[in-house]
Amino acid sequence: MELKEKLVSSFMAFEDTVDVHSTIHDIRTEAIKSFEAEGFPTKKLEDWKYTSLNSVLKHDYSVFPKNENALEFKDIKKYFIHEIDSYKIIFVDGKYSSHLSQTTHDGLDVCLMSAALTKPKYKVIIDNYFNKIASKDGLTSLNTAFSQEGAYINIPKNKVVEKPIQIIHFSTGNEAALMLQPRNLIVVNENAHVQIIERHQSLTDHPVLTNSVTEIFTNKRAIVDYYKIQNDQQSASLIDNTYVNQKQESLAKVHTFSFGGKLTRNNLNFYQNGERIDSTMKGITIIGNKQHVDHNTLVHHIEPNCESHQDYKGIFDGNATGVFNGKVVVEKLAQKTNAFQANNNILISDKATINTKPQLEIFADDVKCSHGCTIGQLDESAMFYLRSRGIPEKEARALLMFAFSNNVLDSVKIPEIKNRITKIIAKKLGVNIGFNL
């Protein structure tokens, strides 16, 4: 059976296992209809021209893992940013793992979506925020239809959360092939500040497909720093659909580090509903073999005096393919918008490919918008210069690649994350040096 049919036909059974009387029953029902109509995206869609899901949809995925699988912290410690104290919301094969997690209701809510969707005290928040900015496309609808588990984070007014929150989804490989659909809701109220780290990690080489949806609401003057560490097995694929709705003077920053996975698609959408908003998205992609990473970004400038900054660096080796499709829409009302976009790429091998496409739709007349994309090779004269100083070829190459991506690393505010990313990059480049540029 095709995956689509399998999912549609299992919807009734899914609804039976959860609460049919839930407040979101109608939303789920609408969503499955919409998925049924839209299906999975194909290359015929303009936004999916360079990314085909065929190779990841062909597996016979378990869509509802049956067993709760226990993991020992010591075996998976390395996937945590364990050097710092943090809240943790941990899932194993899609099921919440209480013994790996550290949640709280003490002055803020760091807990589970399943709880938020069923407990009456969260009803107002769910009514106000759930599925309010997620789009109605096939993949997001599919996630909405099956939305049940994930992270629920609600930071009250003026709360500065000292510890970062780590959301990690592990898959154990107990299923031959597994599909996961985490659903996260993050509400950051006025003048609150939170840092979040998200990671998806498969522990075997069994195929895993994750179709994740995250809705983030940053209210007036709120600050959100979000780090996505994508360094999964090359049998795992991720479709990340993230929607950020910003109110006035809020600041939202999303860093996406893409090194692993078979196919990774990041749909990252920012909606600026207020003045003097700052939206920043930065990314480093370093892939090889037959890996594929697609960054599809949208910034919707709706009101005046806002800024957006995009800076994506990509390094592609082997037969890897990269896509960057950055759309910036500036509405007529959004005067004095400053929108910057840069996408710089290095192709290491002759067989690597990058498709980069900036898309600017500007309806206001008093704005500053810039975009630039470059595709190049490593500078041979720089290589000779470094090597003539005694730096071996591999290290020289790595040093230049670090330097190339350095300004993205520079804006990482948590030193432990920066160190971790530096180490992952060094490992990826096969060098044993931690450059402290």
Added chain:
Amino acid sequence: MLKINNLHANVEDKSILKGINLEVKPGEVHAIMGPNGSGKSTLASVIAGKEEYEVTEGNILLDDEDIEELSAEERAHKGVFLSFQYPVEIPGVSVTNFMRTAINETRKAKGLEDMPAKDMLKMIRDKSELLEIDRKFLSRSLNEGFSGGEKKRNEIFQMAMLEPKLAILDETDSGLDIDALRIVANGVNKLKSKDNAVIVITHYQRLLDHIVPDFVHVLYNGKIVKSGGKELAHELEAKGYDWIKEEVNA
């Protein structure tokens, strides 16, 4: 120390060096002069191991070892240093961290541990004083936005840090004002010892007033056509290169 025998080299099938013979002994300073396009920079790059150049005949011996098969980094580990005519700008890598990487990679190649951070800092401080380099300069990205003089001073700073056996200074005087020239030359002179050697490549005699050569060679059309003492540089300064060309072509 360095012995070059009948060296021929091509770049993209174009013959540039056509039979160079040169011997440099420890403690010596050699100047290589010559008109534009005579092959001076090519000779420097070939000795340093730039891969675009293909040696078609002859060889280069460093301490009696043929270095043709060695990579640029392996030659650097054996003590060859090239001060670039046009140092490359590398945004995102600070001077300090670049030097730390270069020194520690060189030590690694020799089977030594990384240099302790304290020693490294002291060395950086001492050598930057020698070249009258502001400390702030060391945290800037390598060569990025440096003036011509700063780039050249930074090259000699790197030389001071790496303590090479054989230093080749490729047009280090170009783009330097008189003060910078004095600082650079002073640095080179202080680094000179009876165990190392310097090859100065230049158009003009000006630098040679400060770094006094034991031998002067004239390179023309891919060959050393004339050698002499330091007085040859004065003669070239006074008379230009035409008389050499005439002599060769006659």
